[in-house]
Amino acid sequence: MKKIEKVSLIGLGAIGASYAAKISDMDKDCIKIIADKDRIERYSRDGFYINDKLYNFNYIAPEEKTAPADLILVSVKFHDLYETIKAIKNHVGPGTTIVSLMNGISSEDIIGSEYGMDRMLYAMCVAIDAVREGNKIHYENFGQVHFGEKENKVLSEKAEAVKDLFERADIPHVVPESMIRTLWWKFMVNVGINQTSAVLKAPYGVFQRVKEANDLMTSAAREVVLISQKMGINLNEKDIEEFVRVMNTLSSDGKTSMLQDVEAGRKTEVEMLAGTVCELGEKYNVDTPINRTLFNMIRTIEVMK
Ligand SMILES: NC(=O)C1=CN([C@@H]2O[C@H](COP(=O)(O)OP(=O)(O)OC[C@H]3O[C@@H](n4cnc5c(N)ncnc54)[C@H](OP(=O)(O)O)[C@@H]3O)[C@@H](O)[C@H]2O)C=CC1
Numbered sequence: 318m319k320k321i322e323k324v325s326l327i328g329l330g331a332i333g334a335s336y337a338a339k340i341s342d343m344d345k346d347c348i349k350i351i352a353d354k355d356r357i358e359r360y361s362r363d364g365f366y367i368n369d370k371l372y373n374f375n376y377i378a379p380e381e382k383t384a385p386a387d388l389i390l391v392s393v394k395f396h397d398l399y400e401t402i403k404a405i406k407n408h409v410g411p412g413t414t415i416v417s418l419m420n421g422i423s424s425e426d427i428i429g430s431e432y433g434m435d436r437m438l439y440a441m442c443v444a445i446d447a448v449r450e451g452n453k454i455h456y457e458n459f460g461q462v463h464f465g466e467k468e469n470k471v472l473s474e475k476a477e478a479v480k481d482l483f484e485r486a487d488i489p490h491v492v493p494e495s496m497i498r499t500l501w502w503k504f505m506v507n508v509g510i511n512q513t514s515a516v517l518k519a520p521y522g523v524f525q526r527v528k529e530a531n532d533l534m535t536s537a538a539r540e541v542v543l544i545s546q547k548m549g550i551n552l553n554e555k556d557i558e559e560f561v562r563v564m565n566t567l568s569s570d571g572k573t574s575m576l577q578d579v580e581a582g583r584k585t586e587v588e589m590l591a592g593t594v595c596e597l598g599e600k601y602n603v604d605t606p607i608n609r610t611l612f613n614m615i616r617t618i619e620v621m622k
């Protein structure tokens with residue numbers, strides 16, 4: 318196994334900064350952040366405060382030539398993914414593995430179609446309640462990253478190297494048997510909580526206390542369960558129960574990434590969530606009225622800002 322010594326990360330937001338801080342705490346020079354000139358200027362001037370600790374990361378512009386990274390972590394929002402794919406080009410070499418920490422079921426295939434699926438591992442982060450306000454990121458629960466190949470009965474060399482890095486950096490992690498099922502489970506979670514929290518402007522505590530909010534959240538998620546059954550991924554009621562259990566562990570003041578986007582007047586990931594559910598619903602003949610309504614409401618909120 319080749320040890321991961323050079324990590325490049327793009328997307329220094331709630332998730333990216335939380336993961337970058339862990340790797341930097343292990344070894345500041347192990348990680349470089351890819352960002353354009355304007356971002357580098359802002360980041361270098363203001364620094365990052367992650368759980369109140371100041372971080373000044375090593376920054377590198379996309380056009381700068383550099384030795385290829387052993388691992389690239391991608392943690393941008395979905396609508397920034399295509400631009401990001403171009404920006405990581407100078408960091409990709411023959412031995413580079415790429416891991417997307419993004420939500421959704423398609424970022425791996427999108428990145429892999431440019432750089433080759435053989436260098437991709439699948440991943441998702443769960444149970445982290447990171448909130449970002451400008452250059453300040455705060456979380457109570459770091460949660461874990463689930464990662465691996467599509468199937469992980471045997472640990473591949475790539476997965477083993479990433480596991481070793483996560484161990485050294487004290488990043489809690491799980492390698493599940495099927496990453497495709499795991500990605501779908503997380504997709505179901507985000508379809509359920511991100512969108513309803515954005516419409517209701519509700520932190521996690523509301524879903525923990527108010528039955529009607531919880532019902533709305535799970536009914537949006539059930540449309541994903543139905544589609545998954547038509548596609549042979551077969552999520553079920555137990556997956557909904559696990560979703561509710563995880564939500565109950567999060568800080569009651571914590572907010573989903575989509576609610577944070579709405580509050581900051583930013584574009585949301587609604588196309589990647591409800592948009593995908595409605596498209597797949599049409600393809601597999603599953604009615605998706607709740608996601609259609611959420612899509613229309615969230616698009617309206619975006620336009621009203
Ligand atoms: N927040 C959460 O709790 C969780 C989020 N996720 C998922 O993780 C992904 C990231 O979410 P989150 O961290 O909340 O998002 P944020 O909006 O907090 O962070 C995204 C970051 O990407 C940066 N960025 C965008 N475009 C570029 C670019 N071209 N070059 C360099 N940097 C760029 C932005 O920079 P700038 O701010 O300078 O514009 C921003 O800091 C999403 O898919 C989300 O769904 C998954 C689990 C939990």
Ligand SMILES: CC(C)(CO)C(=O)C(=O)O
Pocket residue numbers: 420442443444445446506507510511572573574575
């Ligand atoms: C599951 C949840 C809601 C928090 O980890 C998330 O993925 C997000 O905020 O995007």
